[in-house]
Amino acid sequence: MKLVSLMKKEFHRFFHDPRLIVTMLLPGILIFLLYTFIGEISHSDEKRAFKVYLSGNSAAVGIIEQAITEDGSEVEWLPVEDEEAARAAVEEGEATAILTFTENFDLFGEDARAGIVYDSASEDGVYFYSLASSVLIGVGMRFPIDVETVKEDAVAMTEFLSVLLPMLIVCFIFSACMSVTLESVAGEKERGTLSTILVTSAKRSDIALGKILPLSCISMLGAVSSFIGVALSMPKLMGVSLGTLGGYPVWSYFLILLLILSIVPGIVALISTVSALSRSVKEASAYTSVLMILVMVVSIVTGVLPMMGDWACAIPVLGAVIAMQKVLAGGLFLWQSFLAVGVNLLFTALLVVIMTKLLSSERIMFGK
Amino acid sequence: MQEIVRAEGLRKTFTLSKKQQKIERTGETRRVAVDGLSFSAYRGEIYGLLGPNGAGKTTTLRMLSTLIKPDAGDAFLAGHSAVKEPGKVRDVIGFMTSELKLEGFFTPAYLFDFFGAMHGVEKDVLAARKRDLFARFGIDKFSEVQVKNLSTGMLQKVSLVISIVHDPEVVIFDEPTNGLDVLTAKVVTDFLLELKGMGKSILLSTHIFSLVEKLCDRVGIIIDGKLAAGGTLEEVAKGDLESAFFEIYRGAKGEIA
Ligand SMILES: Nc1ncnc2c1ncn2[C@@H]1O[C@H](COP(=O)(O)OP(=O)(O)O)[C@@H](O)[C@H]1O
Ligand SMILES: [Mg+2]
Numbered sequence: 001m002k003l004v005s006l007m008k009k010e011f012h013r014f015f016h017d018p019r020l021i022v023t024m025l026l027p028g029i030l031i032f033l034l035y036t037f038i039g040e041i042s043h044s045d046e047k048r049a050f051k052v053y054l055s056g057n058s059a060a061v062g063i064i065e066q067a068i069t070e071d072g073s074e075v076e077w078l079p080v081e082d083e084e085a086a087r088a089a090v091e092e093g094e095a096t097a098i099l100t101f102t103e104n105f106d107l108f109g110e111d112a113r114a115g116i117v118y119d120s121a122s123e124d125g126v127y128f129y130s131l132a133s134s135v136l137i138g139v140g141m142r143f144p145i146d147v148e149t150v151k152e153d154a155v156a157m158t159e160f161l162s163v164l165l166p167m168l169i170v171c172f173i174f175s176a177c178m179s180v181t182l183e184s185v186a187g188e189k190e191r192g193t194l195s196t197i198l199v200t201s202a203k204r205s206d207i208a209l210g211k212i213l214p215l216s217c218i219s220m221l222g223a224v225s226s227f228i229g230v231a232l233s234m235p236k237l238m239g240v241s242l243g244t245l246g247g248y249p250v251w252s253y254f255l256i257l258l259l260i261l262s263i264v265p266g267i268v269a270l271i272s273t274v275s276a277l278s279r280s281v282k283e284a285s286a287y288t289s290v291l292m293i294l295v296m297v298v299s300i301v302t303g304v305l306p307m308m309g310d311w312a313c314a315i316p317v318l319g320a321v322i323a324m325q326k327v328l329a330g331g332l333f334l335w336q337s338f339l340a341v342g343v344n345l346l347f348t349a350l351l352v353v354i355m356t357k358l359l360s361s362e363r364i365m366f367g368k
Numbered sequence: 369m370q371e372i373v374r375a376e377g378l379r380k381t382f383t384l385s386k387k388q389q390k391i392e393r394t395g396e397t398r399r400v401a402v403d404g405l406s407f408s409a410y411r412g413e414i415y416g417l418l419g420p421n422g423a424g425k426t427t428t429l430r431m432l433s434t435l436i437k438p439d440a441g442d443a444f445l446a447g448h449s450a451v452k453e454p455g456k457v458r459d460v461i462g463f464m465t466s467e468l469k470l471e472g473f474f475t476p477a478y479l480f481d482f483f484g485a486m487h488g489v490e491k492d493v494l495a496a497r498k499r500d501l502f503a504r505f506g507i508d509k510f511s512e513v514q515v516k517n518l519s520t521g522m523l524q525k526v527s528l529v530i531s532i533v534h535d536p537e538v539v540i541f542d543e544p545t546n547g548l549d550v551l552t553a554k555v556v557t558d559f560l561l562e563l564k565g566m567g568k569s570i571l572l573s574t575h576i577f578s579l580v581e582k583l584c585d586r587v588g589i590i591i592d593g594k595l596a597a598g599g600t601l602e603e604v605a606k607g608d609l610e611s612a613f614f615e616i617y618r619g620a621k622g623e624i625a
Contacts, residue, residue, distance in 0.1 A: 005485035013473055192469035199433065199468060200486035201458040362436040368388055 006210025028225030056101030176222025269351035472516030
């Protein structure tokens with residue numbers, strides 16, 4: 001009962017303050033604008049002419065061609081006579097890509113595979129790759145796609161964005177969580193309104209949960225707004241308009257939403273704990289900013305370094321970022337995503353326990 | 369005469385932080401704030417802990433209200449041990465200090481209900497109490513005004529009323545008039561007398577002689593964390609509380625610095 005009253009109070013505080021609501025929804029709008037802008041730059045209306053070597057065949061080819069022509073570009077399919085020569089042509093920039101299908105690919109046989117070879121340094125190559133791979137993922141994901149880039153050292157635009165985007169999301173989530181949590185926890189401690197609650201017989205664990213649960217829900221609003229921003233910009237980002245059968249498949253949107261939501265309580269609990277330890281909002285926000293920069297830097301580094309294995313997903317908060325990067329780079333990373341979500345929930349629970357301890361500590365709450 | 373609060377050999381030592389050592393220009397790392405303090409307060413009376421700054425009044429009242437734990441000793445409030453049953457104690461006491469604040473965003477009515485819920489007061493009981501107390505202290509006209517927009521005096525009344533939302537048997541008040549202008553201070557002293565009239569037991573701390581003379585039935589003089597004298601106001605003051613205090617002070621510490 002007391003927990004319910006504590007939670008209601010936080011919600012009441014938030015939903016009766018228009019200023020707080022606006023701060024919460026802003027990140028999504030920003031992401032959308034930002035990525036629409038980047039998308040416009042990287043995929044201008046320029047008409048392209050692709051030359052693609054095709055080995056084997058599939059109904060997907062027709063869909064890819066349709067998507068390309070719908071955009072006003074054209075594609076010329078060339079048969080692969082000499083594999084070496086075709087590779088060389090892609091490498092030289094004379095051809096856009098090599099697209100291969102195993103025999104009876106459309107029957108979804110056990111060994112059905114598709115392959116794309118492209119030059120990640122060439123804009124046309126990246127464009128074709130993102131379009132073709134999203135069509136293939138859309139057609140069905142029961143088979144693996146072998147992706148190969150001819151110049152190893154180049155970082156493709158999409159890869160770059162798939163690294164940058166999750167980091168940006170985390171950055172926005174962090175600031176959304178920060179704006180409500182610092183105000184609510186560090187602010188209440190500094191202003192002495194938290195002590196007023198500590199004088200009552202409310203359990204310390206209820207007080208901790210009574211902060212972390214509602215603040216997480218509220219911050220999730222901000223996170224969902226960020227997610228909508230991302231979801232709206234994803235197709236643009238991939239250079240495929242929403243109308244075509246392209247873009248990321250539905251489940252990848254779902255996974256990303258889940259990952260985003262799982263990060264929120266972890267970050268809220270983290271900021272709450274830091275707030276409880278700090279004497280003032282100023283002090284708490286200084287520590288929180290350091291944490292945020294740390295998470296951002298590490299998430300860029302882990303995204304770029306390919307040697308970080310799947311188990312990196314087991315790192316609280318960061319794991320979800322890594323999982324998001326994987327999903328955005330294309331592919332169904334189910335267990336990695338759920339691992340990241342689970343770890344985040346455990347992490348939150350641990351912080352609730354720590355927060356309860358801090359609230360019970362007379363040195364922290366009533367020390368000089 | 370029924371005992372309602374009993375402190376038994378309360379003791380509290382703090383570790384001084386580096387910063388605190390610097391501020392107070394001292395090399396000592398530990399400070400005995402309260403040193404074996406015992407006293408009793410009785411039902412329906414106002415008990416005053418009188419002492420200079422740093423004597424250990426706040427620390428004592430915080431131990432009584434279970435916000436901090438004594439290193440040794442215990443206190444009993446309406447029969448409940450502060451050490452063993454802190455939750456029970458919090459429900460039988462109302463604690464007020466100027467450090468406890470109300471969130472400016474909310475209205476008195478909202479906060480009354482909220483803190484009522486924090487003490488587990490039944491909804492209908494709470495509603496009746498709210499009507500009664502708000503009318504008695506003239507808060508009813510302001511019950512839907514955000515606390516941040518209230519005048520200082522009204523805010524003080526609201527804080528006072530909210531501290532007794534759960535109808536506590538004992539009201540503990542640390543430095544009730546400290547930092548208040550004369551009008552607001554009067555709001556507080558009137559409130560305390562009103563509470564006494566309602567049959568509540570009150571325990572307050574202060575360094576102001578006149579406040580003790582005006583309000584208290586019984587007084588304990590606390591110096592360096594120890595009870596230097598205690599009894600009814602007449603027994604301790606012997607007609608003049610101020611000179612009695614300084615005599616006791618000299619007896620305890622030697623000359624006045
Ligand atoms: N949390 C604390 N940490 C360290 N020292 C403290 C703390 N609280 C009080 N003290 C010290 O204990 C002594 C008694 O303080 P206090 O109980 O606040 O006195 P009073 O309320 O009578 O002015 C003072 O010397 C004070 O500096
Ligand atoms: Mg004091």
